[in-house]
Amino acid sequence: MTKNKFTIAIDAMGGDFAPKEIVKGTIAAAKKFPELNFKLYGQSEKVIEFLTDDLSNIEVIDAREIIEMGEEPVKAMRTKKDSSLVRAATDVKNGNADALFSAGNTGALLSSAIFIIGRIKGVLRPALLTTLPSVKQPDKQWVLMDVGANAESKSIYLYQFGILANFYAEKILKYKKPIVKLLNNGSEEDKGDQVHKEAYQLLKKSLLNFQGNIEARELLEGQADIVVADGFSGNAALKATEGTALAIFSSLSRVIKNGNFKTKIGGLLLKPALKEFAKVLDYNNAGGAVILGVNAPVVKTHGSAKSIAVTNTIAQLKEMLDTNLVKDVTKYVEKHEEEFNVKVEDNGRN
Amino acid sequence: MTKNKFTIAIDAMGGDFAPKEIVKGTIAAAKKFPELNFKLYGQSEKVIEFLTDDLSNIEVIDAREIIEMGEEPVKAMRTKKDSSLVRAATDVKNGNADALFSAGNTGALLSSAIFIIGRIKGVLRPALLTTLPSVKQPDKQWVLMDVGANAESKSIYLYQFGILANFYAEKILKYKKPIVKLLNNGSEEDKGDQVHKEAYQLLKKSLLNFQGNIEARELLEGQADIVVADGFSGNAALKATEGTALAIFSSLSRVIKNGNFKTKIGGLLLKPALKEFAKVLDYNNAGGAVILGVNAPVVKTHGSAKSIAVTNTIAQLKEMLDTNLVKDVTKYVEKHEEEFNVKVEDNGRN
Numbered sequence: 001m002t003k004n005k006f007t008i009a010i011d012a013m014g015g016d017f018a019p020k021e022i023v024k025g026t027i028a029a030a031k032k033f034p035e036l037n038f039k040l041y042g043q044s045e046k047v048i049e050f051l052t053d054d055l056s057n058i059e060v061i062d063a064r065e066i067i068e069m070g071e072e073p074v075k076a077m078r079t080k081k082d083s084s085l086v087r088a089a090t091d092v093k094n095g096n097a098d099a100l101f102s103a104g105n106t107g108a109l110l111s112s113a114i115f116i117i118g119r120i121k122g123v124l125r126p127a128l129l130t131t132l133p134s135v136k137q138p139d140k141q142w143v144l145m146d147v148g149a150n151a152e153s154k155s156i157y158l159y160q161f162g163i164l165a166n167f168y169a170e171k172i173l174k175y176k177k178p179i180v181k182l183l184n185n186g187s188e189e190d191k192g193d194q195v196h197k198e199a200y201q202l203l204k205k206s207l208l209n210f211q212g213n214i215e216a217r218e219l220l221e222g223q224a225d226i227v228v229a230d231g232f233s234g235n236a237a238l239k240a241t242e243g244t245a246l247a248i249f250s251s252l253s254r255v256i257k258n259g260n261f262k263t264k265i266g267g268l269l270l271k272p273a274l275k276e277f278a279k280v281l282d283y284n285n286a287g288g289a290v291i292l293g294v295n296a297p298v299v300k301t302h303g304s305a306k307s308i309a310v311t312n313t314i315a316q317l318k319e320m321l322d323t324n325l326v327k328d329v330t331k332y333v334e335k336h337e338e339e340f341n342v343k344v345e346d347n348g349r350n
Numbered sequence: 351m352t353k354n355k356f357t358i359a360i361d362a363m364g365g366d367f368a369p370k371e372i373v374k375g376t377i378a379a380a381k382k383f384p385e386l387n388f389k390l391y392g393q394s395e396k397v398i399e400f401l402t403d404d405l406s407n408i409e410v411i412d413a414r415e416i417i418e419m420g421e422e423p424v425k426a427m428r429t430k431k432d433s434s435l436v437r438a439a440t441d442v443k444n445g446n447a448d449a450l451f452s453a454g455n456t457g458a459l460l461s462s463a464i465f466i467i468g469r470i471k472g473v474l475r476p477a478l479l480t481t482l483p484s485v486k487q488p489d490k491q492w493v494l495m496d497v498g499a500n501a502e503s504k505s506i507y508l509y510q511f512g513i514l515a516n517f518y519a520e521k522i523l524k525y526k527k528p529i530v531k532l533l534n535n536g537s538e539e540d541k542g543d544q545v546h547k548e549a550y551q552l553l554k555k556s557l558l559n560f561q562g563n564i565e566a567r568e569l570l571e572g573q574a575d576i577v578v579a580d581g582f583s584g585n586a587a588l589k590a591t592e593g594t595a596l597a598i599f600s601s602l603s604r605v606i607k608n609g610n611f612k613t614k615i616g617g618l619l620l621k622p623a624l625k626e627f628a629k630v631l632d633y634n635n636a637g638g639a640v641i642l643g644v645n646a647p648v649v650k651t652h653g654s655a656k657s658i659a660v661t662n663t664i665a666q667l668k669e670m671l672d673t674n675l676v677k678d679v680t681k682y683v684e685k686h687e688e689e690f691n692v693k694v695e696d697n698g699r700n
Contacts, residue, residue, distance in 0.1 A: 135597040148535055149542040184587045185498055193501040193582060216589035220597040232543060235535045236583040237607040240590035241564035247485040248598050266619025269612050272606075311476070 004037040004057060006321045008314060009097035012042035012105020013066045015306045019043075022103060023050035025310020030055045032311065033318055033343035041084040042066075063087040067073065069303065073107030077115065085109065089116040092296045099297040099317045102350075103305045110149055113291045113298045118324070122333035122340055125150050125157045126293030127231060128300070129165055131173070134222020136348050143169050143178075143217075143226045147289060148235035151165065155198035158182070162210070162228045164292045164329060169226050171323040172316070177209045178225035183234060184213035194231065202342060203228065216240070216252055288313040290320070297326055354387040354407060356671045358664060359438035360393035363456015364414045365653045369393075375660020380405045382661065383668055389447055391434040392416075394458035413437040414453055419653065424458030427465065431669075435459065439466040442646045449647040449667045453655045458549035460499055461583065463641045463648045470676070472683040472690055475500050475507045476643030477581060478650070480588065481523070484572020493519050493528075493576045494569075497639060498585035502530060505548035508532070508578050508688065512553050512560070514642045514679060515576045521673040522666070527559045530573035533584060534563035552692060553578065566590070638663040640670070647676055 010026055012019040019042050023140060030038050032054075037057045040047050044062040051060065065083035067076045078085055089112035091097045100117065102109045106128075114126055125260040127146035134140040145165040150157060162180050169178040182200055184192045189200060191213055193287035203210040214224055229237065252274070256267030288301030288309075301313040320326070333340050362369040369392050380388050380403075387407045390397050394412040401410065415433035417426045430436055435454060439462035441447045450467065452459045454659040456500050458479075464476055477496035478525055484490040495515040500507060512530055532550055534542045540552060540562055553560040564574055566587040579587065602624070606617030638651030638659070647670035651663040670676070 012544055016491060027682075039491040151541075151546075153543075158406060175461045183586065185582055196501075196582075215593075216586040217593035217596075220588060220593055232535055232546075233586040235400075236533065236566040237586040237590040240569060240587040241594045243567035243570055244591045244594035245598060246567075248595060251485045252624075255624075262619050263622070266616045266621075269616025270606070271616075272613070274602075 004035055006035075006099070006318070007037040007039060007097040008099045008101060008317055009091050010040050010314075011085045011088050011100070011102035011104055011109075012040045013063075013084040014102045014109075014268070014303075015301075016103075017306060018103065019047050020050050021305065021307045022310055023047055024307035025305075026058065027051070027055065028055050028307060028311040030058050033314070036314075038314075039088070039091065041088040041091075043084075048054045052187060053211060054139060055126065060260065061072060061087060061091075067105050067108045069105050071105060071108065073105060073111045074115075076105065076108045077111045085112055086116065092298075093117050095097050099299075099321055101288075101299055101301070101310075101317060103288075103301045103303055103310070106300055109300050110291060112228040113294045117293045118335055120293055121297055121332050122337055123164070123293040123329075124154075124227075124341070126291055127157070127161055127164070128289045129168055129292050130289040132219070132238075132241075135220045136222055136293065140222050141173055142222055142224060143173070144183075144229060144234060145226070146229060146234050147238045147290065149291070150231035152228035153195050153232065155195050155202055156342065158195070158199035158228050158230060158301070159202035159206065159342065160225065160293075161273040162206065162208055163332075165226045165342065166208055166274050167230065167325060167332070168290065170293060171325050172319050172326070173225070175225050180208045180226045180228060181212060181214035181224035183216065183219075183227050183229035183237060185211050185215065187215065189213075199228070222318075240350050283302065288316065290316075290328075295330070297321060305333055354385055356385075357387040357389060357447040357666070358387055358449045358451060358667055359441050360390050360664075361435045361450070361452035361454055361459075362397050363413075363434040363659055364392045364452045364459075364653075365651075366446035366689065367656060368453065369397050370400050371375075371655065371657045372660055373491070375398055375657035375664070376408065377401070377403050378657060378661040380408050382662070386668060388664075388665075390440065391438040391441075391599040393434075411437060411441075415454050419455050421455060421458065423455060423461045424465075425662070426458045427461040432550070435462055436466065439463065442648075443467050449649075449671055451638075451651070451655055451663060451667060452662070453651045456498075456549045456639075456650050459648065459650050460641060463644045466544060467648065468539050468645045470643055470645055470680050470683055472687055473514070473643040473679075474504075474510060474691070476641055477507070477601050478639045479513050479518055479642050480639040482569070482588075482591070485570045486572055490572050491523055492572055492574060493523070494533075494575070494579060494584060495582050495642065496579060496581040497588045498581050503545050503580035503582065505545050505552055506692065508549035509552035509556065509692065510581060510643075512556065512558055512576065512578045513682075513690065515578065516558055517675060517679050517682070518640065518642060519576050519639075521675050521678070522669050523575070529573070530558045530560045530561075530576045531562060531564035531574035532577060533566065533569075533577050533579035535565065535585060537563050537565060539563075549578070557610075560615065562612070579624070638666065640666070641678075645676065645680070647671060 065080040127149040129142040129145035288299040291298040415430040477499040479495035481491040638649040641648040
């Protein structure tokens with residue numbers, strides 16, 4: 001294998017179109033980024049079947065087990081030691097790779113990231129960060145964190161999400177002093193449950209460019225560069241957004257299909273514009289969801305990702321490696337330990 | 351005033367287009383439902399300005415104060431005794447009216463409903479119920495509760511929401527054994543935080559037709575007749591749905607406006623179909639959000655409601671009165687007190 005600075009560990013068996021689309025996407029990335037090495041973990045005969053190009057920066061590592069989409073995450077991680085995912089995560093932990101990619105079981109990836117690769121010391125809860133488009137400025141991406149890693153929340157977690165997401169927005173999306181808002185059920189300072197009221201105060205006192213609450217209704221307007229959310233309602237808001245977009249597009253197709261002649265012609269003429277527009281909300285053009293707070297860059301792309309999404313997600317991992325994101329977060333947390341783990345008065349809910 | 355069985359108290363001063371659209375909508379309702387009486391509360395000279403018809407079933411009650419949209423709800427309710435809202439709620443409490451309508455400050459209406467009209471004995475937390483369309487079957491409405499009355503949740507509240515919403519779905523939407531689901535961050539039984547795990551078990555043991563969890567992504571598919579949600583994430587899911595729909599429609603208009611000739615013609619031809627479709631998600635065609643769990647039917651319609659929405663919301667209140675919804679809930683809770691207030695093992699979170 002080529003001598004390269006960074007190696008990306010790829011779970012070749014996770015995702016609806018694995019291993020084919022994962023391998024295809026990795027080949028494209030290996031050509032695009034000859035300065036990176038790739039290790040493809042999975043049943044080698046199946047992986048090799050799709051490895052159409054002989055590239056010196058791709059290595060196949062045989063791993064016999066597969067963690068399925070529906071499996072109980074922690075149990076799967078603990079029992080399937082020879083799965084593509086666990087083998088890949090273990091190599092990242094041991095320094096044989098520098099970053100981890102998977103399109104498979106999100107829970108199992110989360111567990112592997114947290115229990116195998118490990119939490120950054122001082123980070124209480126690693127969480128899932130995703131980027132979303134702004135409908136008013138389609139080129140603008142903004143960050144939502146946590147979108148579902150943590151069902152239970154404390155205000156200190158939300159505060160830490162804000163700081164972690166700020167690193168991502170500054171380093172990867174190149175924002176200067178990104179605008180941070182808190183997903184809440186109203187715009188006023190005293191809105192929300194106890195956890196959100198306290199998180200508001202912690203974020204307000206922080207050095208972040210915190211500009212108050214945002215309601216789920218305003219998310220796609222793109223007023224915030226970073227939206228901090230508890231994992232439960234962040235997940236609900238993200239999924240409601242996806243579900244609504246899908247429902248509208250499928251209804252629109254049905255209206256056009258079942259419509260009169262005029263409607264049909266209109267739909268036909270409008271098709272290229274509609275396609276262009278649908279792209280804004282398409283997974284395959286965005287990267288994946290980042291697990292932030294662990295000792296290496298880890299990204300989960302959508303289960304239905306095609307090769308283009310795989311390549312884009314690898315580019316995202318490369319950016320995280322090139323900018324030293326995880327190392328800088330680790331240094332920051334070490335240096336600001338007390339401030340980062342600011343004490344919140346315990347009222348039984350925190 | 352005509353001798354009629356039921357009187358609806360209308361807060362004429364709440365909402366973006368008050369009193370004009372409220373009065374117009376009330377006039378239409380008064381003509382449509384001569385068997386109902388209406389009391390319009392507000393600054394009488396302003397209300398009378400729009401009272402173009404002389405109808406024997408409308409009475410104007412002078413109330414000088416107005417509770418504005420941004421005001422702190424409980425404080426506004428406590429200090430503005432001569433506001434249109436507090437006067438209307440007080441008349442419902444005293445038996446001078448049977449149901450309450452407002453398009454104004456939601457928090458103030460909630461406070462007035464709970465503290466003036468009063469909770470049904472045994473109901474721990476009255477909550478907001480709204481109906482939403484199913485995109486696959488545009489004629490099908492389903493129920494979401496709570497959409498934001500309660501920021502803090504306990505599993506017993508969610509269980510009670512299920513039972514209250516079931517009354518609404520059976521009596522008002524005429525469902526037989528409506529399918530009840532729990533809004534959660536995954537489909538499996540053990541998903542969610544402690545509150546949702548416990549709520550799942552309580553709903554499962556109940557007599558409701560409970561069919562497990564639903565994720566926010568599937569909401570608009572209409573698989574459930576009733577979706578039980580905690581107020582915080584129910585609010586996030588509802589607002590994300592609204593915001594996404596709005597964002598898509600406004601982007602679509604922009605794409606058409608800025609498009610080439612072909613796109614413009616396509617948009618023009620498609621316009622009637624798009625309008626037809628947008629109707630499905632339009633507030634003005636649905637009723638308002640019901641405050642369920644208080645001693646009278648109370649409905650909040652959207653702040654930007656036009657007269658047609660006002661009339662539709664009044665029809666919804668009429669249906670609640672005609673079917674004895676509140677009385678039947680009250681009787682049920684009395685009779686099943688122990689079961690309705692089922693004990694949950696206290697683990698510090700409940």
